[in-house]
Amino acid sequence: MDVTEQEPKRIWWARPRKLCGLERPGGGGRSHRAERRDAEIAYLKARRVRLLVSTSPTRHNLEAYEEAGLAWHHVPVATTEEGAGALDELVALLRAETRRPGAVALHGNRWTDFVAAVCAAHLHEVRDVPVAEGLAQAARAGLAVTPDACALVGVELEEVEAMRPLAA
Numbered sequence: 168m169d170v171t172e173q174e175p176k177r178i179w180w181a182r183p184r185k186l187c188g189l190e191r192p193g194g195g196g197r198s199h200r201a202e203r204r205d206a207e208i209a210y211l212k213a214r215r216v217r218l219l220v221s222t223s224p225t226r227h228n229l230e231a232y233e234e235a236g237l238a239w240h241h242v243p244v245a246t247t248e249e250g251a252g253a254l255d256e257l258v259a260l261l262r263a264e265t266r267r268p269g270a271v272a273l274h275g276n277r278w279t280d281f282v283a284a285v286c287a288a289h290l291h292e293v294r295d296v297p298v299a300e301g302l303a304q305a306a307r308a309g310l311a312v313t314p315d316a317c318a319l320v321g322v323e324l325e326e327v328e329a330m331r332p333l334a335a
Contacts, residue, residue, distance in 0.1 A: 172213055173206035177279055179308035181286040181301065182294075184215065185265045188273045188282040188310060191223055192231075195277025204228060208235045217269035220260065222253065222285075223276040247281040247315040254285060254319060261289045279305075280316035288320050298322050303330035 178189040192211070193204025211219070212235060219232050222244040232239040242257055244250045257273070264271045275282045287301030299322045306312040306327065317324045 170205045170209045172210040173203065174210050175207045177309040179283070179286065179305045179310050181290055181304070182265065184270055186261060186271050186273070186286060186289065187211075187214075187216070188279065188286040188305065190279055191221070191228060191274045191276050192219075193228065195223070195275070198277070199227070204231060205235075208232070208237070211270075211272050212237065215269045216272045217267075218264055218271045220257065220264075220271060220273045222250075222257070222274065222281055225276065227276070244275070244281055247278070247284065247313065247319060250281045250284070250319055254288060257285045258288050258292060261285070262293060265289075265293070279310040280313040281319070283310040283312050284316040284319045291320075299326040300330055302327045306331050 175189045175192060178187055180187045192207035193199045218238045220240045222242055224243045224245045229239050229241060242253050244253050261271060273282050273285060283302055283305035287298050287305060290296040290301040291298045298320045302312045312327055314324045317327060
């Protein structure tokens with residue numbers, strides 16, 4: 168059965184054609200819809216995403232990724248403030264995986280602040296983009312940027328908010 172593609176509601180292509188951060192395909196928590204999940208997975212596949220990295224505290228969607236023929240990696244993170252231990256692991260994983268052909272998608276469950284922080288840290292490492300600028304880009308794309316996410320990567324929320332209105 169063919170599934171119509173649907174762009175995820177909250178998605179940031181931190182590195183076009185290589186890395187995106189987003190809400191869990193299909194939505195997180197009680198707003199999750201299987202039809203939306205399938206359409207968003209189809210969107211990701213059409214953009215050559217080959218690996219989905221889930222930071223959701225649960226294993227939701229992993230089976231759907233397998234059924235769609237996508238690889239996945241699960242690093243559960245309960246909250247952004249508890250994500251410090253996973254940050255280095257995920258930045259190293261993204262460094263390695265974005266060197267390979269295809270793209271990588273990183274998602275949380277419902278909240279996208281940890282995802283934004285990881286992607287901003289990755290951009291800083293591989294492209295020397297200031298972390299606050301990366302977070303401002305994420306915010307402009309619709310991802311949440313919270314004080315906890317900023318603290319995780321060593322910037323002040325005010326610095327990110329000052330950059331947010333700037334054109335991407």
